[in-house]
Amino acid sequence: xxxxxxxxxxxxxxxxxxxxxxxxxxxxxxxxxxxxxxxxxxxxxxxxxxxxxxxxxxxxxxxxxxxxxxxxxxxxxxxxxxxxxxxxxxxxxxxxxxxxxxxxxxxxxxxxxxxxxxxxxxxxxxxxxxxxxxxxxxxxxxxxxxxxxxxxxxxxxxxxxxxxxxxxxxxxxxxxxxxxxxxxxxxxxxxxxxxxxxxxxxxxxxxxxxxxxxxxxxxxxxxxxxxxxxxxxxxxxxxxxxxxx
Amino acid sequence: xxxxxxxxxxxxxxxxxxxxxxxxxxxxxxxxxxxxxxxxxxxxxxxxxxxxxxxxxxxxxxxxxxxxxxxxxxxxxxxxxxxxxxxxxxxxxxxxxxxxxxxxxxxxxxxxxxxxxxxxxxxxxxxxxxxxxxxxxxxxxxxxxxxxxxxxxxxxxxxxxxxxxxxxxxxxxxxxxxxxxxxxxxxxxxxxxxxxxxxxxxxxxxxxxxxxxxxxxxxxxxxxxxxxxxxxxxxxxxxxxxxxx
Amino acid sequence: xxxxxxxxxxxxxxxxxxxxxxxxxxxxxxxxxxxxxxxxxxxxxxxxxxxxxxxxxxxxxxxxxxxxxxxxxxxxxxxxxxxxxxxxxxxxxxxxxxxxxxxxxxxxxxxxxxxxxxxxxxxxxxxxxxxxxxxxxxxxxxxxxxxxxxxxxxxxxxxxxxxxxxxxxxxxxxxxxxxxxxxxxxxxxxxxxxxxxxxxxxxxxxxxxxxxxxxxxxxxxxxxxxxxxxxxxxxxxxxxxxxxx
Amino acid sequence: xxxxxxxxxxxxxxxxxxxxxxxxxxxxxxxxxxxxxxxxxxxxxxxxxxxxxxxxxxxxxxxxxxxxxxxxxxxxxxxxxxxxxxxxxxxxxxxxxxxxxxxxxxxxxxxxxxxxxxxxxxxxxxxxxxxxxxxxxxxxxxxxxxxxxxxxxxxxxxxxxxxxxxxxxxxxxxxxxxxxxxxxxxxxxxxxxxxxxxxxxxxxxxxxxxxxxxxxxxxxxxxxxxxxxxxxxxxxxxxxxxxxx
Numbered sequence: 001x002x003x004x005x006x007x008x009x010x011x012x013x014x015x016x017x018x019x020x021x022x023x024x025x026x027x028x029x030x031x032x033x034x035x036x037x038x039x040x041x042x043x044x045x046x047x048x049x050x051x052x053x054x055x056x057x058x059x060x061x062x063x064x065x066x067x068x069x070x071x072x073x074x075x076x077x078x079x080x081x082x083x084x085x086x087x088x089x090x091x092x093x094x095x096x097x098x099x100x101x102x103x104x105x106x107x108x109x110x111x112x113x114x115x116x117x118x119x120x121x122x123x124x125x126x127x128x129x130x131x132x133x134x135x136x137x138x139x140x141x142x143x144x145x146x147x148x149x150x151x152x153x154x155x156x157x158x159x160x161x162x163x164x165x166x167x168x169x170x171x172x173x174x175x176x177x178x179x180x181x182x183x184x185x186x187x188x189x190x191x192x193x194x195x196x197x198x199x200x201x202x203x204x205x206x207x208x209x210x211x212x213x214x215x216x217x218x219x220x221x222x223x224x225x226x227x228x229x230x231x232x233x234x235x236x237x238x239x240x241x242x243x244x245x
Numbered sequence: 246x247x248x249x250x251x252x253x254x255x256x257x258x259x260x261x262x263x264x265x266x267x268x269x270x271x272x273x274x275x276x277x278x279x280x281x282x283x284x285x286x287x288x289x290x291x292x293x294x295x296x297x298x299x300x301x302x303x304x305x306x307x308x309x310x311x312x313x314x315x316x317x318x319x320x321x322x323x324x325x326x327x328x329x330x331x332x333x334x335x336x337x338x339x340x341x342x343x344x345x346x347x348x349x350x351x352x353x354x355x356x357x358x359x360x361x362x363x364x365x366x367x368x369x370x371x372x373x374x375x376x377x378x379x380x381x382x383x384x385x386x387x388x389x390x391x392x393x394x395x396x397x398x399x400x401x402x403x404x405x406x407x408x409x410x411x412x413x414x415x416x417x418x419x420x421x422x423x424x425x426x427x428x429x430x431x432x433x434x435x436x437x438x439x440x441x442x443x444x445x446x447x448x449x450x451x452x453x454x455x456x457x458x459x460x461x462x463x464x465x466x467x468x469x470x471x472x473x474x475x476x477x478x479x480x481x482x483x484x485x486x487x488x489x490x
Numbered sequence: 491x492x493x494x495x496x497x498x499x500x501x502x503x504x505x506x507x508x509x510x511x512x513x514x515x516x517x518x519x520x521x522x523x524x525x526x527x528x529x530x531x532x533x534x535x536x537x538x539x540x541x542x543x544x545x546x547x548x549x550x551x552x553x554x555x556x557x558x559x560x561x562x563x564x565x566x567x568x569x570x571x572x573x574x575x576x577x578x579x580x581x582x583x584x585x586x587x588x589x590x591x592x593x594x595x596x597x598x599x600x601x602x603x604x605x606x607x608x609x610x611x612x613x614x615x616x617x618x619x620x621x622x623x624x625x626x627x628x629x630x631x632x633x634x635x636x637x638x639x640x641x642x643x644x645x646x647x648x649x650x651x652x653x654x655x656x657x658x659x660x661x662x663x664x665x666x667x668x669x670x671x672x673x674x675x676x677x678x679x680x681x682x683x684x685x686x687x688x689x690x691x692x693x694x695x696x697x698x699x700x701x702x703x704x705x706x707x708x709x710x711x712x713x714x715x716x717x718x719x720x721x722x723x724x725x726x727x728x729x730x731x732x733x734x735x
Numbered sequence: 736x737x738x739x740x741x742x743x744x745x746x747x748x749x750x751x752x753x754x755x756x757x758x759x760x761x762x763x764x765x766x767x768x769x770x771x772x773x774x775x776x777x778x779x780x781x782x783x784x785x786x787x788x789x790x791x792x793x794x795x796x797x798x799x800x801x802x803x804x805x806x807x808x809x810x811x812x813x814x815x816x817x818x819x820x821x822x823x824x825x826x827x828x829x830x831x832x833x834x835x836x837x838x839x840x841x842x843x844x845x846x847x848x849x850x851x852x853x854x855x856x857x858x859x860x861x862x863x864x865x866x867x868x869x870x871x872x873x874x875x876x877x878x879x880x881x882x883x884x885x886x887x888x889x890x891x892x893x894x895x896x897x898x899x900x901x902x903x904x905x906x907x908x909x910x911x912x913x914x915x916x917x918x919x920x921x922x923x924x925x926x927x928x929x930x931x932x933x934x935x936x937x938x939x940x941x942x943x944x945x946x947x948x949x950x951x952x953x954x955x956x957x958x959x960x961x962x963x964x965x966x967x968x969x970x971x972x973x974x975x976x977x978x979x980x
């Protein structure tokens with residue numbers, strides 16, 4: 001078996017794992033089911049976009065940090081880290097723009113703190129980016145840059161549901177555009193810098209863990225929404241403004 | 246209502262929350278049920294002790310880091326952080342001693358990497374300790390120094406089950422001894438440094454999140470054990486040596 | 491030659507080096523000469539105490555950080571780091587108390603930013619504490635805990651010059667009291683954890699570098715004072731209040 | 736006075752300061768005088784290139800870190816940080832290539848540790864990049880991207896002295912090429928993000944401090960060379976191989 005075939009096999013292992021985790025998420029996530037059934041409240045969607053704002057704010061930073069803390073890989077890998085960080089910088093503002101475009105006035109709210117589930121994801125990504133195997137953060141990019149085939153139908157559903165224009169979905173549109181190119185790069189990096197079995201395992205572990213933590217974040221949004229509508233929390237009360245649109 | 250009463254109420258809120266999370270954990274955790282039913286395999290217990298080793302290795306460090314990164318509280322709070330760090334330092338070696346005392350020879354294994362669930366807990370604690378509200382790490386200590394009433398019956402069960410002597414349970418014995426004193430200090434710190442509603446909420450959030458992540462770690466151990474005994478992973482194969490004891 | 495003798499020799503090498511650096515500092519430092527001649531302006535002394543405030547604020551933090559970042563030494567060394575951090579915590583407030591006792595009213599000033607020379611020392615200590623050989627920060631403690639024989643005559647001079655009471659010199663008094671015990675501990679740590687020639691060299695390098703950076707800080711104070719009295723900077727104008735005392 | 740004029744004035748203040756610091760360095764630096772007189776030993780030049788390797792290894796990292804730790808500036812500033820980091824990544828390998836091209840065989844040496852003066856510069860830059868005013872690191876870039884007019888004559892001198900080809904001076908050639916463009920960007924960033932007087936002061940302070948620390952590094956090289964040729968240190972003994980070329 002030549003090298004290419006060996007690595008093709010390894011990517012197939014990642015892809016099979018990924019497929020099964022996504023399947024599990026689609027089966028279990030109540031938030032996703034709300035989208036699929038067309039019954040998702042615009043306030044729940046808005047809450048999800050605020051969490052997207054939060055983790056995205058840190059993604060370019062922890063991506064760059066991976067390069068800052070890496071001393072055992074060639075400059076080529078650092079360049080990838082800094083370039084990828086560069087391309088992700090400021091994308092949180094797209095998420096913020098999109099949620100505001102739903103009908104939130106600038107002075108009617110301040111951005112709520114992230115949910116604990118979101119902070120768990122953020123904290124884990126900083127930990128992964130600053131310690132341990134320097135290539136393992138690629139596991140996060142592997143699914144994140146390759147997620148649109150899974151989530152595009154959900155976005156289309158939301159688009160139709162709230163009658164959104166493209167310029168109200170800038171976060172997702174921007175990412176779907178650059179995705180294919182990024183994903184190719186991520187695969188090249190994995191192929192180049194995953195040398196040992198342990199490297200591949202570390203990438204797989206971070207892939208699985210960050211995807212599951214992201215799914216937990218969806219659950220967190222769903223649960224927080226229940227608190228909002230049952231008056232158990234007033235943190236997102238400003239979102240009731242969206243009901244009048 | 247005088248100050249003491251107000252704070253008593255706030256602690257009651259924490260305690261009620263804590264009780265309900267523990268109840269949920271006891272109801273859901275398959276690992277705990279294995280202990281309660283007396284059917285827990287010694288290999289599963291050993292795997293749990295390795296994870297205990299891992300997160301404990303970082304606990305004194307992230308506790309000290311809370312003081313290193315805190316610039317908005319009086320020296321008194323930093324002293325608490327450093328003193329508490331001091332007292333926790335090296336406790337991971339007790340966990341390691343205890344698991345080895347089950348019958349693992351020094352050269353028969355190297356300590357396995359932490360499970361992803363454990364790394365998630367570790368990463369979150371570093372994040373909590375180095376960013377955001379400097380008092381919020383107290384939420385972790387609040388339940389951790391107050392856990393023995395919940396887990397002592399489980400430890401007693403394990404002790405009987407494997408016929409362990411006290412000197413094979415040094416980790417738990419040491420902690421139960423120092424616990425009461427520590428818990429008193431943690432409460433004093435919370436009373437002194439939780440000034441705003443947000444402070445109390447931040448402590449509560451970290452309390453809940455770290456306890457839930459610890460429960461996830463138990464689930465991780467349970468799942469990894471299934472991989473071991475179904476030959477899907479050989480990472481812990483060295484533990485089969487314990488079956489002969 | 492037995493071990494003790496070998497190590498005695500190594501300490502003698504450190505001490506001889508230290509003596510020669512101190513001699514050089516005493517010969518070159520204009521600030522020290524101002525003290526010795528009894529002509530030092532109280533404003534220059536006050537400026538020095540503000541810099542003392544700044545680096546002391548970070549000393550306990552970088553001492554603790556040494557333990558946080560150290561994964562290749564036994565818990566005993568971490569305990570030393572956290573305990574030493576604990577003892578140094580809050581000492582910056584003594585320096586602040588002492589400078590205020592000269593006659594500065596609480597609302598007449600805000601603490602000026604550190605001089606660049608002080609930030610260089612602070613930055614180097616964080617770097618030493620978070621990277622490289624974990625024992626090397628002991629080189630800083632080696633001279634800092636052993637400095638009073640060199641600087642006590644200067645403090646006595648200042649005391650007489652401005653007619654200060656002991657409770658206006660709390661920073662120096664506190665340190666001279668605890669010094670002997672600390673210095674013994676520092677030597678024990680060096681003896682125990684300097685195993686290779688490189689370990690001793692690393693400690694010596696940090697000893698020399700931090701002492702020289704501290705001397706640079708004295709020069710920085712001297713130069714900044716010249717700017718104050720020649721009206722080239724108004725950063726410390728609030729110190730003119732001391733002239734009326 | 737319109738805005739442009741105001742900022743032109745401020746840049747003139749920086750430039751005047753810079754000119755005077757460079758003049759002072761050219762007057763005091765023994766290493767520079769050795770170059771100017773044409774008497775610099777190739778071993779001293781090689782030692783300087785090793786230090787260049789060391790600080791350059793960290794420059795892209797601390798530049799990226801500035802973006803990682805900055806939460807109070809628009810994405811535009813982070814993009815600058817990551818892009819500039821990207822462009823500097825791996826330049827340490829040019830310095831290493833150049834010093835090896837003088838006649839060092841790959842297996843005849845391992846890269847010596849940085850001199851303490853170099854570690855002081857590195858430590859200060861990490862400190863500046865991770866704390867305090869996020870724009871202040873621009874002060875380092877301001878002189879570093881604008882240094883070639885000062886140092887090009889020295890490089891030309893060295894080129895002639897050792898009869899070097901362009902491909903033995905890749906580090907300096909690469910930087911002189913990209914310099915003009917970079918310097919323009921640095922000025923744009925300073926203009927855009929230095930809003931208050933304090934911002935400009937912070938940039939000026941870091942400009943002055945890092946240039947002086949770089950000059951200290953030259954002194955460090957000069958002094959270490961004296962140790963080499965007087966047999967007081969054998970750290971760079973492998974450089975005697977260059978005498979045979």
